[in-house]
Amino acid sequence: MQCNNLNYLKRNSGESIEVPLAEMEVIVVLATEQHNVPILMYHSISSPANSGFKPCTVSPESFNEHLSYLKQCHYTSITVTQFAKAMTRGGICLPSRPVILTFDDGYADFYTTALPALQRYGFTATLFITTAFIDSTSRWLQYPNERSRPMITKTQLAEINACGIECGAHTHTHPPLDMLPLSVARDEIVRSKELLEEYLGQQVSSFAYPYGYYNTRLQQIVRACGFTSASAIRRAISSLHDNPYALARLAIWPDTDVHTLATALLTGRGPLVASPVKRIRANLRLHVRSVYGKFWSHRRGA
Numbered sequence: 613m614q615c616n617n618l619n620y621l622k623r624n625s626g627e628s629i630e631v632p633l634a635e636m637e638v639i640v641v642l643a644t645e646q647h648n649v650p651i652l653m654y655h656s657i658s659s660p661a662n663s664g665f666k667p668c669t670v671s672p673e674s675f676n677e678h679l680s681y682l683k684q685c686h687y688t689s690i691t692v693t694q695f696a697k698a699m700t701r702g703g704i705c706l707p708s709r710p711v712i713l714t715f716d717d718g719y720a721d722f723y724t725t726a727l728p729a730l731q732r733y734g735f736t737a738t739l740f741i742t743t744a745f746i747d748s749t750s751r752w753l754q755y756p757n758e759r760s761r762p763m764i765t766k767t768q769l770a771e772i773n774a775c776g777i778e779c780g781a782h783t784h785t786h787p788p789l790d791m792l793p794l795s796v797a798r799d800e801i802v803r804s805k806e807l808l809e810e811y812l813g814q815q816v817s818s819f820a821y822p823y824g825y826y827n828t829r830l831q832q833i834v835r836a837c838g839f840t841s842a843s844a845i846r847r848a849i850s851s852l853h854d855n856p857y858a859l860a861r862l863a864i865w866p867d868t869d870v871h872t873l874a875t876a877l878l879t880g881r882g883p884l885v886a887s888p889v890k891r892i893r894a895n896l897r898l899h900v901r902s903v904y905g906k907f908w909s910h911r912r913g914a
């Protein structure tokens with residue numbers, strides 16, 4: 613898809629509008645001036661195996677179309693840690709059209725499918741890895757019945773790191789951290805960091821909350837463990853002025869086409885972006901989960 617022939621932006625009503633290139637350029641420049649940085653969240657780049665796991669997949673063909681669009685529109689990819697550094701420096705080291713590509717969990721198809729595509733287009737990314745399942749399969753996915761999906765190996769992890777992809781932590785066993793006693797949650801966070809640092813021989817600075825569930829105490833723990841950022845979901849475009857321990861990401865779905873992606877990146881609206889009302893509701897849900905999680909922990913005597 614060519615950027616100089618865009619005609620797919622839609623108003624909130626769903627009505628399509630044509631936007632000439634010059635206007636698009638203004639929109640993109642404005643977005644950059646406002647220090648907005650879209651962080652895209654992918655999981656598995658593969659064809660769906662069963663309906664339960666389908667929301668976590670994007671086909672290789674769709675992924676290729678997303679990358680092609682980003683390339684043609686002159687986006688420059690950065691890692692989450694580069695963004696966190698830019699936040700501390702007022703954004704002076706940000707490229708003019710930044711985008712961050714993140715991949716959660718550490719499926720083997722990141723190595724076999726996503727990485728070659730990223731390299732073809734010259735993009736970097738941040739991969740968030742669940743350390744208990746390295747060299748194994750997705751054993752925590754019992755409810756979608758996807759426990760046999762291959763995860764990356766230590767050898768692949770070293771190659772991914774050598775290719776300039778940032779490797780971040782995503783806990784050890786992928787639990788919803790806000791439902792755990794804080795000491796257990798801390799162990800999950802620390803263990804994943806220490807193991808990754810042992811495997812990679814270098815510091816690991818970025819973290820992502822499993823399922824996007826977090827609260828204030830978890831943010832404090834992640835910070836105290838030495839991470840410079842933590843990614844949530846929140847369905848919004850991130851900004852330099854955001855909390856680095858609750859970074860907003862746009863979840864990319866199996867049916868996210870280039871039109872939908874472009875609408876989110878260029879206007880900050882559309883199906884990928886939560887409305888202010890939905891964002892308030894999501895924050896309330898997180899708070900309620902956190903309260904009940906603590907209650908549950910005390911009842912369990914933890």
Ligand SMILES: [Zn+2]
Nearest residue numbers: 716717822823
């Ligand atoms: Zn995950």
